[in-house]
Amino acid sequence: MVLQVITGNRLADGVSVWFAGANGWTEHVDQACSYDDAGMEAALAQAKPEDAELRVVDIRAVEVTHEEGKLFPVAHREQIRARGPSVRTDLPAGVWRDGTAQLPPLPSSTSSSPFAGIYRYDEYDRDFLRQRAREFGTMVERRRKGELSEDEFKPLRLMNGVYLQLHAYMLRIAIPYGVLSATQLRQLAYVARHYDRGYGHFTTRQNIQFNWLRLEDVPAALAALAEADIHGIQTSGNCIRNTTTDEFAGAAADETVDPRLYAEIIRQWSTDHPEFTYLPRKFKIAIVGAGHDRAAVRVHDIGIESYRNDVGEPVFRIFAGGGLGRTPYVAVKLRENLPVPELLRYCEAILRVYNALGRRDNMYKARIKILIREMKPDAFIKMVEDEYASLPADYCLLTDELVQAVAARFPEPELPRQDGGVLKAAMLDDRALARWVKQNTHPHKASGYVSAVISLKPVGGIAGDASADEMDVVADLADKYSLGEIRVSHVQNLVLPHVAKDDVPALFKDLVKAGLATDNIGLVTDIIACPGMDYCALATARSIPVAQRIAERLAPKQHEIGTLHVNISGCINACGHHHVGHIGLLGVDKNGEEVYQITLGGAADEKAAIGRIIGPAVPTAKVPDAIEALMDAYLKLRETGERFIDTYRRLGAEPFKEVIYATH
Amino acid sequence: MPLINARAEEISSTAPDVVLPPDVELAAVLPTLGELAVVAVEFPKFRDGRGFTIARAIRQHGYQGDLRATGHFLPEQFLFLISCGFSSFETPVEHEPAKFAAALAKPRQPGQLLRRSLARAREVA
Numbered sequence: 127m128v129l130q131v132i133t134g135n136r137l138a139d140g141v142s143v144w145f146a147g148a149n150g151w152t153e154h155v156d157q158a159c160s161y162d163d164a165g166m167e168a169a170l171a172q173a174k175p176e177d178a179e180l181r182v183v184d185i186r187a188v189e190v191t192h193e194e195g196k197l198f199p200v201a202h203r204e205q206i207r208a209r210g211p212s213v214r215t216d217l218p219a220g221v222w223r224d225g226t227a228q229l230p231p232l233p234s235s236t237s238s239s240p241f242a243g244i245y246r247y248d249e250y251d252r253d254f255l256r257q258r259a260r261e262f263g264t265m266v267e268r269r270r271k272g273e274l275s276e277d278e279f280k281p282l283r284l285m286n287g288v289y290l291q292l293h294a295y296m297l298r299i300a301i302p303y304g305v306l307s308a309t310q311l312r313q314l315a316y317v318a319r320h321y322d323r324g325y326g327h328f329t330t331r332q333n334i335q336f337n338w339l340r341l342e343d344v345p346a347a348l349a350a351l352a353e354a355d356i357h358g359i360q361t362s363g364n365c366i367r368n369t370t371t372d373e374f375a376g377a378a379a380d381e382t383v384d385p386r387l388y389a390e391i392i393r394q395w396s397t398d399h400p401e402f403t404y405l406p407r408k409f410k411i412a413i414v415g416a417g418h419d420r421a422a423v424r425v426h427d428i429g430i431e432s433y434r435n436d437v438g439e440p441v442f443r444i445f446a447g448g449g450l451g452r453t454p455y456v457a458v459k460l461r462e463n464l465p466v467p468e469l470l471r472y473c474e475a476i477l478r479v480y481n482a483l484g485r486r487d488n489m490y491k492a493r494i495k496i497l498i499r500e501m502k503p504d505a506f507i508k509m510v511e512d513e514y515a516s517l518p519a520d521y522c523l524l525t526d527e528l529v530q531a532v533a534a535r536f537p538e539p540e541l542p543r544q545d546g547g548v549l550k551a552a553m554l555d556d557r558a559l560a561r562w563v564k565q566n567t568h569p570h571k572a573s574g575y576v577s578a579v580i581s582l583k584p585v586g587g588i589a590g591d592a593s594a595d596e597m598d599v600v601a602d603l604a605d606k607y608s609l610g611e612i613r614v615s616h617v618q619n620l621v622l623p624h625v626a627k628d629d630v631p632a633l634f635k636d637l638v639k640a641g642l643a644t645d646n647i648g649l650v651t652d653i654i655a656c657p658g659m660d661y662c663a664l665a666t667a668r669s670i671p672v673a674q675r676i677a678e679r680l681a682p683k684q685h686e687i688g689t690l691h692v693n694i695s696g697c698i699n700a701c702g703h704h705h706v707g708h709i710g711l712l713g714v715d716k717n718g719e720e721v722y723q724i725t726l727g728g729a730a731d732e733k734a735a736i737g738r739i740i741g742p743a744v745p746t747a748k749v750p751d752a753i754e755a756l757m758d759a760y761l762k763l764r765e766t767g768e769r770f771i772d773t774y775r776r777l778g779a780e781p782f783k784e785v786i787y788a789t790h
Numbered sequence: 791m792p793l794i795n796a797r798a799e800e801i802s803s804t805a806p807d808v809v810l811p812p813d814v815e816l817a818a819v820l821p822t823l824g825e826l827a828v829v830a831v832e833f834p835k836f837r838d839g840r841g842f843t844i845a846r847a848i849r850q851h852g853y854q855g856d857l858r859a860t861g862h863f864l865p866e867q868f869l870f871l872i873s874c875g876f877s878s879f880e881t882p883v884e885h886e887p888a889k890f891a892a893a894l895a896k897p898r899q900p901g902q903l904l905r906r907s908l909a910r911a912r913e914v915a
């Protein structure tokens with residue numbers, strides 16, 4: 127006999143609830159009523175009266191087993207919903223905040239970061255965000271009164287970054303082109319501390335996600351963030367999302383064009399775009415301005431490389447149709463040498479073709495990448511060019527005046543410090559410092575400075591997670607050493623972009639004290655991992671524990687192994703970028719057991735490539751063995767100075783396949 | 791179903807001369823719209839945003855008559871519809887005209903950020 131219970135999530139706070147018959151909904155699975163097949167239909171009718179949607183959403187039956195008087199959901203996902211994330215046993219599922227506590231004043235009321243390289247909002251911009259927070263409050267009210275159905279409300283809440291996940295609502299906040307001021311980071315810490323359970327998760331799209339929001343609290347959380355000029359606008363939904371870029375933008379020695387300016391212009395153009403807010407599917411744009419692609423532009427819906435033409439003017443190379451997910455593609459090139467005034471016009475033309483012709487019958491085929499492949503790239507490019515040619519000449523023209531208007535609101539960092547030799551001397555006596563500098567700093571265009579990466583990947587920790595306290599520490603360090611500016615990288619780490627070389631030893635000391643001095647940037651333990659089944663409703667496997675086990679196993683050899691990107695996703699949607707990891711791991715469910723598919727040879731940079739699956743999936747417990755065997759083989763096979771990816775390109779998958787499948 | 795104009799005022803109903811489905815082949819239709827009084831564009835579901843692009847293209851082609859949104863759309867989309875060139879709206883049963891009027895009360899305008907940046911720079915200069 128199959129035993130089932132009825133479950134859903136409460137509308138007001140998103141908490142997972144279980145149906146207890148005449149007693150209504152309970153927060154504990156043990157108090158639920160269980161039904162056999164015969165009783166289920168009547169029970170569902172009782173649990174789902176016509177107005178059920180006003181209280182509980184996503185009502186459905188799930189299978190349970192009955193052991194020693196307790197009920198246990200069968201599916202992993204439902205077990206996690208019932209208990210809480212398996213990787214945070216300190217945070218049980220259920221109600222954790224009653225919402226009545228008086229909150230302290232906002233950090234933005236006492237702190238400001240006048241030198242940080244963020245776009246300067248004026249009162250008008252701030253009012254725009256306050257207005258959006260209030261509008262979202264109205265939508266929530268309309269939903270709770272039944273004026274909007276769940277079906278109508280969902281796209282509206284998504285457009286404001288609000289998802290319903292396993293344990294609560296998730297709020298995704300944009301960090302436009304990855305730039306934050308210390309004040310903004312403190313404001314994020316405030317939201318983490320008071321509206322969430324003390325932490326946030328930095329993602330590969332330069333966003334931060336809070337996992338434990340109550341729908342009722344979201345308008346207040348958005349209002350708090352608005353006071354520091356941050357928002358969740360268009361961080362989800364089928365619209366143009368947060369534009370991402372290189373975490374070293376405006377600082378990197380190898381940069382030719384600062385992409386933040388154009389990213390900000392794209393943000394302003396795409397926010398509330400009247401024509402492109404109900405696209406067939408989400409739309410992601412990334413832009414870089416250095417010879418080396420640190421923002422994976424070739425796996426975005428539109429990817430933009432800015433560079434300088436013969437006469438030194440910035441121009442753009444435009445790609446479209448890259449993407450990951452279940453059908454990964456590297457983008458096709460549409461244009462070289464696109465002049466600045468044409469940037470938005472060309473994007474308009476691409477989006478117009480996509481909005482008119484992108485598939486709407488099947489959400490798995492709705493991205494622009496599919497349209498381009500179904501039409502064939504040449505036909506698509508011709509349509510875009512025709513559309514572009516037919517736009518009125520002044521339509522969406524990015525005039526010099528407009529560019530200057532936006533540019534004027536980015537403060538130019540003052541970087542007067544020279545290299546006084548302090549760092550070099552300190553590195554001679556301090557090997558830990560020397561190693562951290564080698565691994566975690568990046569050359570700056572001002573010779574007295576470096577950009578310093580703060581790893582959010584302590585071995586055994588959760589990739590990309592930062593506690594409210596850690597955020598406050600990083601904000602303080604940014605004030606002390608980096609003009610009050612912080613960057614979020616697409617590999618889920620934080621960056622202090624402008625640190626004087628002479629200050630590096632002091633910074634390092636402070637980081638050690640705060641437990642934030644992990645020296646693993648670009649190494650095997652600097653793993654990209656999506657939240658996986660511990661938090662995500664779409665997951666087929668937990669990615670976090672696998673990342674933890676791999677990091678623990680390989681940490682002792684990581685410096686010997688050198689540059690290696692391991693990327694892990696908890697389902698085919700590929701939020702963990704597994705397709706473009708040198709080693710990619712995709713967690714799938716095989717008869718109720720988590721197993722991992724291994725891909726090799728992916729790359730996200732200017733040599734972008736989709737990794738190849740090397741064979742049958744490996745059981746979770748065997749993954750660290752498999753990766754270790756792979757690494758041992760690589761260490762034997764590599765030529766001097768050769769990275770894993772280069773050895774792979776030289777020798778192919780064969781030698782690696784052999785050793786992986788010999789381990790089990 | 792009530793028909794409203796872009797100020798959310800109820801207006802008397804007139805039948806459209808043509809109703810364009812969302813998958814209309816625009817290149818073929820654009821030259822035929824010229825003198826028509828009312829062109830309607832259908833929204834099968836509010837999430838289906840093809841009507842926005844159709845409206846923009848029709849206006850950019852020079853059509854000056856009444857451009858009408860029909861089908862299912864939300865008060866939350868009213869400002870976007872107006873921006874794309876719609877001038878009359880057959881409001882869906884689920885959402886009464888008063889809710890559209892409420893949406894107009896907002897000071898917010900779609901696509902305002904970039905325009906505003908320019909305007910502000912000119913003010914300052």
Ligand code: HEM
Nearest residue numbers: 329330331449450451452493656657662664699700701702
């Ligand atoms: C936890 C809630 C999340 C949900 C429900 C979610 C949902 C999705 C879905 C459905 C896709 C596939 C889109 C498609 O193929 O059309 C996707 C792709 C993607 N997501 Fe997420 N995601 C979540 C979290 C994240 C996180 C935490 C990150 C960053 C670490 C992220 C970054 C991405 C990226 C980079 C892609 C692939 C690129 C692309 O083709 O769009 N997402 N996500």
Ligand code: SF4
Nearest residue numbers: 656662665696697701
């Ligand atoms: S890859 Fe899948 S499991 Fe991971 S965050 Fe994305 S949707 Fe969730």
